[in-house]
Amino acid sequence: MIDLDNQTDLEIDISYLETIVNDLVSKDIELILTKNDEIQKLNKEHRNIDKATDVLSFPLEFDMPNMPLGSIVISIDFVKEKAKEFNHSFDDELKLLFIHGLLHLIGFDHEVDNGEHRKKEEELIKKYSLPNSLIVRNS
Structure with missing residues (x-):
């Protein structure tokens, strides 16, 4: 299940994101949708990078029963752009960023792995019939 914290004025249908979560994990996910200024603050605070970004993931440091897997923060400004x-579509971009963040929560990390994160993203892009242009973009 996704616990949605929508900090924007957009109405977002997350039912298609629920399908992705249910296929990959059995734990709940917190999804925060925000704007560039808020994600920039988080990026500076947690990664010491003072600029907006598209998606951030915050896995819980411990695994306890009934606790969520972690949080995914997505900038709606980046989704639109x-x-x-x-x-x-907006929905396809949101799905891609959500998949990227979810993979971080389950242990993938493109910054240190040998392409496993990108390979899994490509697999999921195909599985959920997202545009192939998303694969090219991520390669």
Whole structure:
């Protein structure tokens, strides 16, 4: 299940994100949808990078029964911008960023692995019938 904290004025249907979660994990996920200024604050506070980013993941440091897996924060400003830039839908971009963040929560890390994160993303892009342009973009 996804616990949604929508800090924007957009109405977002997350039912398709629930399907992705249920296919990959049995734990709940917190999803925070925000704007660039808020995600920039989080990025600076937690990664010491003073700029906005598209998605951040915060896995819980311990595994306890009935506790969520962690939190995914997505900037809606980035979703809109990248959907327009790459000529695909808002929903497809949101799915891609959600998948990216969810993979971080379950242990993938493109910054240190040997391409496993990207490979799993490509597999999920195909599985959920997302545009192939998303694969090219992530390669």
